[in-house]
Amino acid sequence: MxxxxxxxxxxxxxxxxxxxxxxxxxxxxxxxxxxxxxxxxxxxxxxxxxxxxGMKPITFVRQVMAVCLCPELLREESLPLDVRLRALRFLKACDGESLGSYTASSGLPHVRQSIAEFITKRDGGVPAYAGNIFISSGAQRALMVIIKLLTGGEVHPQTGVLVPQPCPHTLLPLLDEAGVMAVSYRLTEDKHWAVDLSELHRALTTSRGRCELRAIYICNPGNPTGHLQDRKSIEEVIEFAAAERLLLLVDEVYQDSVYTPNREFISYKKVLFEMDKHLRDTVELVSFHSVSCACAAECGLRAGYMEVVNMDSGVMHFVDTLLCTDINAPVTGQLALDLMLSPPKPGDPSYDTFAQVRAKPKLxxxxxxxxxxxxxxxxxxxxxxxxxxxxxxxxxxxxxxxxxxxxxxxxxxxxxxxxxxxxxxxxxxxxxxxxxxxxxxxxxxx
CATH class of the missing domain: 3.90.1150.10 (Aspartate Aminotransferase, domain 1)
Incomplete structure (x- = not known):
């Protein structure tokens, strides 16, 4: 045109x-x-x-990145030893021991393994596997890959996705670009923007004859509403998705920015794996996280990831194929992901400074x-x-x-x-x- x-x-x-x-x-x-x-x-x-x-970057992240970009700093003894060791370890994971080399379309194996270990620890031992994790140039790009898979190039019937109202301001343009119909379910404002099961059923009914619903998008913690789902609410959504055979697309990019007393973030995957066997073995789930929205707040480094659960191996192959045609995550962004999810531990030379910077300013x-x-x-x-x-x-x-x-x-x-x-x-x-x-x-x- x-x-x-x-x-x-x-x-x-x-x-x-x-x-x-x-x-x-x-x-x-x-x-x-x-x-x-x-x-x-x-x-x-x-x-x-x-x-x-105006928020200052985390010193540990920037120091390791500086050493990786300028390997001569590996000999700089004024830098903490753990900074230099982490940089050396990351460089050895790169082809040619250089941040300037290409990586696989789904990301460096080293970083995918770090992500898997983070998820396993976060979810209290529920296993995560590097092969189920795909790194992209931001959570938004990862979501677009899955949306492309859902449409499969079909025009009729139009693919539909249940989306919260309100939702992230970039979501509707993304769905429209992919030719997907957004079917809105309203969050309940006077109940702290709660997800209402009856509203999901109402939205489902309105979609009939207009599109073929294939997924439900959830944002937890909420953007822009700031709501946080409890276990019961998450279980209701999982059961709804299972009954309607919908793929769960769960945006969890603000998972480390929860600040309400006596409330904590619980991942959809953790809840799913604590439900009945027929659910945990069959419900398809894709969750998203990003280095931009986490405590690291490295928005300019453009990196995120998705973890897929219960997805057919053939479909996962197509995920990798689509990532080949997309913009790969910059290696610097993958490094930031690795450092964000595997930070200094107590006893490491950088730990005290890191703990002060991370714990005091942001939350x-x-x-x-x-x-x-x-x-x-x-x-x-x-x-x-x-x-x-x-x-x-x-x-x-x-x-x-x-x-x-x-x-x-x-x-x-x-x-x-x-x-x-x-x-x-x-x-x-x-x-x-x-x-x-x-x-x-x-x-x-x-």
């Missing part, structure tokens, strides 16, 4: 990205180049990029910021917000005045999109709109 038609298609409402995000990108570019003058300092609270917001800062922001939002007229239990976002509800609603209608915008534009232009605040996550016309911010 001609370029203009492509443009009109991808940027039509609710397909690729909101016009607000497009206009924001242009405004930000103009601002950085000096063409746009704003009366206030611009503060971005929507990007989900901790280091971009307590997240807790403090979440509590302060929650109080601020709930004290403002026309705004209410559920507390977040994990992740890095809050998702406040807006009760906008009638004049803003009317102005948005005249401009052909969603009201929350217009509100975001006004916040940027008048207050210098960059906030994401919630137009893909509204329920019954409600407005939200991310």
């Amino acid at each position: 001609p370029l203009r038609e492509c443009w009109d298609y991808y940027f039509k409402e609710d397909v690729f990205c909101s016009r607000w995000m497009l206009s924001f990108a242009a405004l930000k570019c103009d601002f950085l180049q000096g063409a746009l003058k704003l009366s206030k300092e611009v503060i971005d609270v929507s990007s989900g990029d901790p280091q971009g917001a 307590p800062t997240l807790v403090r910021n979440a509590q302060r922001t929650l109080k601020l939002l709930n004290d403002l007229p026309g705004i209410s917000c559920q507390p977040a239990m994990g992740g890095i976002y809050l998702y406040p509800h807006l009760d906008l005045p009638a004049e803003i609603q009317e102005q948005a209608k005249i401009l052909g915008l969603e009201a929350d999109v217009l509100y975001c534009q006004m916040l940027l232009q008048q207050e210098g605040l960059i906030i994401g709109d919630g137009q893909h996550g509204g329920t019954n016309g409600s407005d939200h911010l991310r």
Whole structure:
């Protein structure tokens, strides 16, 4: 199709990205180049990029990376011994003992094994195997590979995936690009954005005759809602997926960012393997994690992974084949994954510094910021917000005045999109709109 038609298609409402995000990108570019003058300092609270917001990188990660990039530093005795040993070990896992060499499409075997050991430990001994783990250039790329597998190039009937409403702002564009129908199930806002089993059944019923449902997407901890599922909720979703023969796609990228007292992250895989044998042996599950969203917060290094459970070996071969045609994870990103999941242990020279950096700044800062922001939002007229239990976002509800609603209608915008534009232009605040996550016309911010 001609370029203009492509443009009109991808940027039509609710397909690729909101016009607000497009206009924001242009405004930000103009601002950085000096063409746009704003009366206030611009503060971005929507990007989900901790280091971009000023968080310092973890010293251990950067030191090992520096040695790997400049192997002459292996002889630098001012660096901790465990840093140099980890760098040497990683270099020996690379072809030519160089970070500049290619890796297998599914990632370095050394890193896949590190991931398997991390998952086994996290899940209390439930075994994970390197052969079931695939590294990609981010969790999003891994998800796209699985979505491509689900569609199989078919046009009719259209493949459908159950997705939460609200959901990560990049999910709907990804599904649309793959030609997949997103069938929304609403999270219950007044119950801390809980997953409601009756809502899953309602969404399932509405999909009949419109598409062939093949998967359900879960985000736990939630993005952008910050909800955290308990064991009972996870069991209900697993039983639902089993009954409807749906593949479970579980986004668990914020698993180490849980900060609610007396609550902890439980992986879907752990719960599955503690259920009846007929479930743990048959339910197909793909879980995702990323170096961007974890405590390391190395967003720019572009690496993530997926673990597949109960998937046919022939299908796994196609996963590897599709990864061959995709953008491989940079070796530096794979190194960051390895270090994130296998950090210094007590007694290692770098442990004390690492423990201080990891334990002190991020989680307590997240807790403090979440509590302060929650109080601020709930004290403002026309705004209410559920507390977040994990992740890095809050998702406040807006009760906008009638004049803003009317102005948005005249401009052909969603009201929350217009509100975001006004916040940027008048207050210098960059906030994401919630137009893909509204329920019954409600407005939200991310």
